[in-house]
Amino acid sequence: MIAVNYAATRAPDSRARAAAGAGVLGLLRRLDWILLAALAAVVAYGLWAISGITRYAIPGDSDYFVLRQAVFVTAGVAGLVGALLVDPALYRRYKRPIYLGTTGLMLLVILVAGATRGSRRWIDVGFFQFQPSEFGKLFFVLALAGFLADRGKRVTDSRTVFEAVGLGFVPILLVFVQPDFGTALVYAAALAAVLFVACARWLHLAVLAAVAVVGAAAILWFLPAAGIQVLKPYQADRLTAFADPGRDPGGTTYNVNQSITAVGAGGLRGRGVDGATQTNLAYLPEHATDFAFASLAEQRGFAGVGILLCLYLLVLWRGIRIVSVARDAFCAIVAGAIVFALLFQIFVNVGMTMGIAPITGIPLPFVSVGGSSMISNLLAMGVLQAIHARGRGNARRS
DSSP: OHHHHHHHHHHHHHHHHHHHHHHHHHHHHTSOHHHHHHHHHHHHHHHHHHHHHTTTTSTTOTTHHHHHHHHHHHHHHHHHHHHHHSOTHHHHHTHHHHHHHHHHHHHHHHHHOOOBTTBOOOEEOSSOEEOHHHHHHHHHHHHHHHHHHTTGGGGGSHHHHHHHHHHHHHHHHHHHTTTOHHHHHHHHHHHHHHHHHTTOOHHHHHHHHHHHHHHHHIIIIIHHHTTOOOSOHHHHHHHHHTTOTTSOTTTTTHHHHHHHHHHHHHTTTOOOTTTOHHHHTTOSTTTTTTTHHHHHHHHHHHHHHHHHHHHHHHHHHHHHHHHHHOSSHHHHHHHHHHHHHHHHHHHHHHHHHTTSSOOOOOOOTTTSSOHHHHHHHHHHHHHHHHHHHTSTTHHHHO
């Protein structure tokens, strides 16, 4: 009797475990394996690039940065798997706590974070310097996508659009005053993408674009001419220097000039790791972070950076495809904003290393050394995969 009762009580547990196992296997079958392979290739290529870029950064320890970056990749992959297992509907349900938590964390950074190079961006947790604004990119998108998806057709109303802009403006402002102008631009690009994918009217988007252009002109030129400095001097110089790289080659435009030199010196096949003097002799500042693309171009040439850009293109293409198979408006908005924010970061980082975009400090996704950027980008890819796995057609085949 005892054995029978034991078997009877265990049977439901066994069936539950079998159902859970089948659910996980079904989820794995519904992944976008091309996107996953492309992502793995980008991350592996980034680790290989960093191993060469930082080989001479620390005398006696040539593998320090690449091993450190590998740890961040491992943490990011764990986050990707965790995000994959979460149904995106959960984010929509808890959009308000996500928004309030993200905004509160940005405010906490300003209040308690220590200043590093004049900025308050990182919270030191001992073994890791946590940059909330990097993770906030994803949470920002999730919260605004939930807000707009819940309003349905009312997204074409002026009130809904300006409410969304108002909600987005608060985190953008908090990031801007850290100050982190580059990340604030990424947030603004994500806000534009959220509105576009949500089908806001073209008139509203045009008005917002015009306001952004006038605001940028006011911050860079009109207000400083009136004696009102919004940006710190070094920020304003960085943003305007790309228009005239020869203005102050030993000061304001030093970084961009050295970056252009490094990119050009690489030629078709590159100088190799040992011959990359711009990188190895530290003529190129921040060559493992902001200017990782320029260092890669010097070491591996046009062929090396061409491979990286093709891998990026593959990731972006598969990401755009996920927008078309999303099961609902919320998932489509989130996927579209993630892909556009990734594209924006790639374009601005690559552009600034070649002198066609201002220097903003935006890292090169999956390549630049930095834990917060790597982990947050892999988390975003996990959300993309979760959307694909639960998209139209995939759900029916399960």
